[in-house]
Amino acid sequence: MSGAVYRDVMSLLSYDRYCAEILAQAELLTSVVQGADMTVPVPSCPDWNVGQLLRHLGGVHRWAATIVRTRAAEPVQAQVPDYAVYASEDPSVVVPWLAEGAAQLVEALRAAGPGTPLWTPVPGGSTDFYARRFTHETLIHRADATLALGSAFSVAAEVALDAIDEWLELGALPMHFEVHPQTRELLGPGRTVHLHATDTSPRASAEWVIDLTGDTIAWRRAHEKAAVAVRGPLTDLLLVVYKRRPVRGGEIQILGDAELLDFWLERVSFG
Numbered sequence: 001m002s003g004a005v006y007r008d009v010m011s012l013l014s015y016d017r018y019c020a021e022i023l024a025q026a027e028l029l030t031s032v033v034q035g036a037d038m039t040v041p042v043p044s045c046p047d048w049n050v051g052q053l054l055r056h057l058g059g060v061h062r063w064a065a066t067i068v069r070t071r072a073a074e075p076v077q078a079q080v081p082d083y084a085v086y087a088s089e090d091p092s093v094v095v096p097w098l099a100e101g102a103a104q105l106v107e108a109l110r111a112a113g114p115g116t117p118l119w120t121p122v123p124g125g126s127t128d129f130y131a132r133r134f135t136h137e138t139l140i141h142r143a144d145a146t147l148a149l150g151s152a153f154s155v156a157a158e159v160a161l162d163a164i165d166e167w168l169e170l171g172a173l174p175m176h177f178e179v180h181p182q183t184r185e186l187l188g189p190g191r192t193v194h195l196h197a198t199d200t201s202p203r204a205s206a207e208w209v210i211d212l213t214g215d216t217i218a219w220r221r222a223h224e225k226a227a228v229a230v231r232g233p234l235t236d237l238l239l240v241v242y243k244r245r246p247v248r249g250g251e252i253q254i255l256g257d258a259e260l261l262d263f264w265l266e267r268v269s270f271g
Contacts, residue, residue: 012162015114018131019106021159025138026102029057030095032146038089042148044244050145051089054098055081057141061101064130068108072119105134122173136163140242147244153235157200160238164195165221167241168208171268172217186212186267193264194226195241197234198251206234210264217268228256241265 013021038051045053063078086094109131112118116127139155140163146153155163176183191213197206209226211218230237232252239245240252247254247261254261 021135029142058098058101061105065105065108168219192226194229
């Protein structure tokens with residue numbers, strides 16, 4: 001399995017499941033923030049508090065919904081608001097507004113159906129990109145708010161597996177070498193990273209190898225020796241690769257070249 005291009009291939013979740021999952025993740029998020037202090041800072045998104053995080057997520061839901069609804073063939077610039085305006089959000093306003101944005105996106109996705117051609121910010125060019133991307137965008141921002149508010153975060157294994165797959169696919173796109181030339185510095189002989197979830201069944205194949213030894217970043221689901229291995233519960237691995245929790249501590253184990261792991265986490269990003 002190569003990460004050379006973004007593939008509109010549903011490895012674990014169907015298009016319908018993605019649509020349902022966007023709504024489910026938004027509902028879980030609204031339940032976490034219901035009655036919460038919207039001014040609590042979000043450490044994993046240091047520029048925002050909880051209310052501002054909700055404004056961001058609801059805004060990008062609406063941006064994607066517009067693209068899908070209009071079948072946009074050209075780049076559509078996301079409108080970035082002045083988040084300072086939303087520093088003291090009223091939960092009775094912003095929480096239903098967030099849910100409404102998720103519903104608008106899912107309505108547009110379901111009306112368009114899978115495989116419909118349109119503009120996407122990465123190679124692929126269909127509605128499948130937005131269904132998958134905003135499943136995991138909503139999931140990870142739910143994690144941001146949940147952890148910021150001191151609540152326990154959990155996620156279904158199949159969703160977490162697909163979220164890691166997608167992160168690796170997006171992070172391996174060759175376009176990063178043009179946008180962020182320093183990403184190329186990751187490549188070199190003997191540079192491999194192994195992620196291994198320790199709390200899943202063998203059938204889940206919850207192991208990944210990130211191969212930095214070639215001309216591009218590649219990855220595959222595999223059990224192989226690597227320069228550095230990261231072992232831990234699946235949810236913790238998900239939060240580590242999305243940079244939502246420190247790689248050290250808790251039930252995470254690092255075996256081998258920890259400096260390579262740090263370098264990879266620092267340089268690989270699609271956001």
